[in-house]
Amino acid sequence: ALLIVCLFGVIMGGINLTSVYKPTLYGFALLTLAPLIVRVALEGDQLHLFIAAVLSVVLTFILRFGHNLNNLMTQSLAMRYENVDLIGELQAQTAAADRARATAEAASSGKTQFLAAASHDLRQPLHAMGLFAAALSARAHDVQVRNLVGSINASVEALERLFSALMDISKLDAGAVAPRRAAFPLAPVFERLQREFGPPAAAKGLRFTVVPTRAWIDSDPMLFERILANLASNAVRYTARGGVVIGARRRSGTLVVQVWDSGIGIPASERERIFDEFYQVGNPGRNSSQGMGLGLAIIRRLATLLEHTVCIDSEPGKGSRFSVEVARATRVAPASAGAQPTSDARMTTLAGARVAVVDDEDVVVEGMQALFAAWGAEVIGAASGEAMLAALGDAETYPDLLIADYRLAHDELGTEVVSRLRRELGLMIPALLISGDSSAATLDTLRNSGVDFLLKPVLPEELKAHAERLLASSAAAAHSSAHGARPIEEALGAAAR
Incomplete structure (x- = not known):
């Protein structure tokens, strides 16, 4: 009995070592315990047969336990090597991502430099061409010549506006525009919009109304004014009768600046596509007199850059309302007296200057x-x-x-x-x-x-x-x-x- 206990104890204690390799496990356990079980069974009496049966069950348990332990260690080793492989792949992918990011940054830097160079080099001849075309228009007295010069001027102006819009979009996409946020009043912005778009609206027989406001907002003054100018330009362009209204409404901690028009309206199915480049509602023939289809694309990019929300409500045949939600700002003390006059009442001519x-x-x-x-x-x-x-x-x-x-x-x-x-x-x-x-x-x-x-x-x-x-x-x-x-x-x- 003592020998049996000792042998089974040795077997149980050696399972952790022998189960690493299955043949070793089976050879060690079977060759050690099987002869003992057979010897006990050969005694022939009922007690020894019972002991032999118990020993057989224990042997089976030992073999089963060792087998499962071997599988567990095998899986553990396999997972370890898989993790090593995954770590290697992850490091390789990280290195590739770093290289791709460096390449992208270099490409972005190159694109920014290209845009800066192209902006300067292409603006120069366009600028000179516009000056000469305008000078020629002022000197042409023959009706046919004036018509030709007028067509040249219109083409040059369209080219200048298209170039400026394309460069603006390229710079926005390249991240070359950095907003300069500040607190400023809306009233001067509204006044400039009135001066800029009031005359062309009146020439079309439209009312161009600006609702007075004393509100201050937090944004980039130039970029925000560009958003409103593009909206006002579109409103005047696509409105044949009625008018355009620009105003602001308070909404909790924000201000909603709105541009209303009584123009052609925009169907619900088109309200997302109008922010795509060169897409225009009702202009499949690409008539340049209706713009180039870049104004709203620039507006969306500027609004995203400034973190402003742009919404549109429209009904075909009745008009549209574009809303820009912007954070309100605290009013800053006005500058000292003696500021430059803002009225055009003293406007003079260039004759003799x-x-x-x-x-x-x-x-x-x-x-x-x-x-x-x-x-x-x-x-x-x-x-x-x-x-x-x-x-x-x-x-x-x-x-x-x-x-x-x-x-x-x-x-x-x-x-x-x-x-x-x-x-x-x-x-x-x-x-x-x-x-x-x-x-x-x-x-x-x-x-x-x-x-x-x-x-x-x-x-x-x-x-x-x-x-x-x-x-x-x-x-x-x-x-x-x-x-x-x-x-x-x-x-x-x-x-x-």
């Missing part, structure tokens, strides 16, 4: 000379600030207006030219910067410069409106400061020293 144009592209200077000459103004052109001072000295005159390209040759900036001419001539000459670089960093610099600016290509009527406004707003200040200005010979002498 002397305009200094600084641009390192001869074709742009020539275009400016032709265009402003058609408006009755005299243009003095130069390629740099130094050359402009020399040209003004030769002409023995002061400029009434300064227009400068933002990026000039030899790394000279238009902001530097404006500051230098104002300092050397002793006059706060009204100035306008024109930039072909529309990157976020450049726009931020232009905003902070305190000088008005336009982006190429500049539409002639837009250039004329800005020039007239700058001349009008500075007329009184220019008159009072002229008595304290140094003679131009003295200013040039100081510049030379």
Whole structure:
């Protein structure tokens, strides 16, 4: 009996070691216990037969337990090696993802650089072409020639607007536009929309109404105004009778700015597709007079960038309502008195004005000379600030207006030219910067410069409106400061020293 107990104890204790390899398990257990069980059974009496049966059951249990333990260890080892393989694959995939991300970042950076270069290089000839076309239109007196020139102007304007819209979409998709959020009032935005879209609406016999508001919002002022301008432009374009209304409504902690029109309306099935590029309701023939189908695509991208919600309610044949939900902001104390006038009541013409144009592209200077000459103004052109001072000295005159390209040759900036001419001539000459670089960093610099600016290509009527406004707003200040200005010979002498 003691021998039986000892042998079974040894077998049980060795299961953990022998079960690693099944032949070892079976050979060890069977060769050790089977002869013992047979020897006990051969005694023949009932007691020994019972003991033999019990031992057989125990042997069966040992073998079964060892077999299951072997399967468990085998599966554990298999899973371990599978995990090792998975870890290897995961590391390989992670490395591939890192390489793909680096490639994507490089491609994005390259795309951004391409957009910046293309934006500047393509805007320049478009800008010059628009200037020459407008100048030609002003000089054409024959009816047939004027019609031809009008068609050229319309094509150039359409090309300029299409290019600007495409570049805007490309920059938004490339992540090259960074919003500059700030608290600002809606009233000035509404006033500018009234001035911009009121006349074309009146020309179509439409009412263009802006509901006065004292609300302030938190957004990017320029990008938000672009959203509203695109909505207002579409509303005027697609409305044949009735009118357009722009207003704002408070909603809990937000403000909903709405643009209503009584135009053609949009079917429910089309309300999502209208935000796709180049898609237009009711314009299968791609009539360019109805726009290019990019305005709403830009609106959606801008709204996503600014985290604003854009909604549309419309009924075909009755009109549409576009709503932009934006966070309200706390009113900021108004600036001190003496701000520049916002009224157009003192608007003057360009007749007799002397305009200094600084641009390192001869074709742009020539275009400016032709265009402003058609408006009755005299243009003095130069390629740099130094050359402009020399040209003004030769002409023995002061400029009434300064227009400068933002990026000039030899790394000279238009902001530097404006500051230098104002300092050397002793006059706060009204100035306008024109930039072909529309990157976020450049726009931020232009905003902070305190000088008005336009982006190429500049539409002639837009250039004329800005020039007239700058001349009008500075007329009184220019008159009072002229008595304290140094003679131009003295200013040039100081510049030379």
